[in-house]
Amino acid sequence: MNFLAIALSFLLVQDSLPATLQSWWTTLTGQVNNTTNVWQGYIEGEFIWLSPTIAGQLAVVNVKKGEIVKAGTPLFTLVAEPDNLALQEAEQKLQAAQARLADAQKGLRPEELTEIKARIAQTEADLSLAQTELNRTEKLLQKQAIQQETVDINRATLQRQRARLNELQAQLNIAQLGSRNDAIRALQAEVKTVQAVVAQAHWRVAQKQMTAPIAGQITEVFHYAGEWVAMGSPVVALLPSTQIKLRFFVSETGLGELQLGQSVNFQCDGCNNSLTATISHIATEAEYTPPIIYSQETRVKLVYMIEARPSVELATQLHVGQPVSVWRLEK
Known part of the structure; x- marks a missing residue:
């Protein structure tokens, strides 16, 4: 056995052992070339379940x-066909609601406004005629050519035409204002509601x-x-290449050798030598192997989980579950 150990040590120093035997010898002796501690671990991945x-x-x-x-x-x-149809229906309802709101905001149609303006023009002509007739009858009354009753009738006609003109002008002003504010607010709320339905339909289609x-x-x-x-x-x-990492376990006595951001070397079967990774996580709680007894004699069973991340280029060459040996080179 001593001869075998000496032979293997000589071959290891000469870098003549195959990678499989090197890994086995590393595990057996707890040493890699000029290192003092070797920790065993494996490759882990943080998967994204889509x-x-x-x-x-x-x-x-x-x-x-x-x-x-x-x-x-x-x-x-x-x-996605049912959701595409629902989206088309929601978009059509939105167009209809927006059209009703625009119609309410702009008032009556141009044709209706033109009709009101025509009646105003006719009433203004009637008012002018009534004013002329009143002036004529008042002159005749002064000459006692007509009775007072005729003048009173013409004066009443003039007043009616003035009132009619005021009424038509008020109608024109209201028609140009559009619908009432409360009606417009109701239509605006309807548009917002349908817009929310359209947004939800778009979201459902996108999720397909x-x-x-x-x-x-x-x-x-x-x-x-x-x-x-x-x-x-x-x-x-x-499995993103950025989410591939080493996970290994360090005893309580070896924990002080490592810190976050520190580089460690590792090797695996079939991998090139001198691979490196950076420590990204050190467990804050220990893991024990049964029996869990807090005593001086069982402290050797106390281990901490360490995680280290290789470069993205190196991570693509590693496989989840692959055993690795990790060590820190002596300075």
Whole structure:
């Protein structure tokens, strides 16, 4: 056994061992080249489970398992025909409500205003005629050519024409003002209500298609075209390269060697040597292996979970669940 250990140590120093044996020897001895502590862990991923916000039948699934997608790539689409029809109906109701509001705000039609103005012109002519007739009869009365009764009749006619003219002018002013303020406010409220219905219909149509929120790899497809999908039920799983990380466990005694933002080295089977990652999380609570006994003798079973993130370029070469050995190089 001593001879085997010496031989393996010599080959490891000479970098002659295959990657698999190097990883095995690392685990066995707890050392990697010039390091003092080696921690075991694995590759973890933070998946994005993409599901529809409303239930519906899948019309098409645009991606396959293992496919790399960019941000904005269509992933799947639900059957949208009922919602498209509802949107068209809501838009037509909005156009009708807006037309009623515009009609109320502009008053009577031009033809109706023209008719009122014509009656005003006729009344003004009648008023002028009545004034002339009154002047003529008053002169005749002074010459005692007619009776007082005739003058009184002409004076009353003049007053009626003046009153009629005032009435028509008031009608014209009202017609140009449009509907009453309360009626216009009611129509404005109706327009806002229908606008909200249209916005909701647009939202429902938009929810029928799901696009990738970020670039990554499709790791799983749960449903396919023709299937009914409930609201919130995942259709595909997406793993962004920015969400791939190392997760390893450090004993209580080794915790003091690490801190947030610190770089660590790691290796895995088939990986190149001297891979690096940056510590992004250190657990605030310890994990224990049974039995949970707080004593000096069992403190060696106290471990803390550490997470470190590799670069985006390196993350694309790693696989979730892949075992890794992590260490900190001595300065």
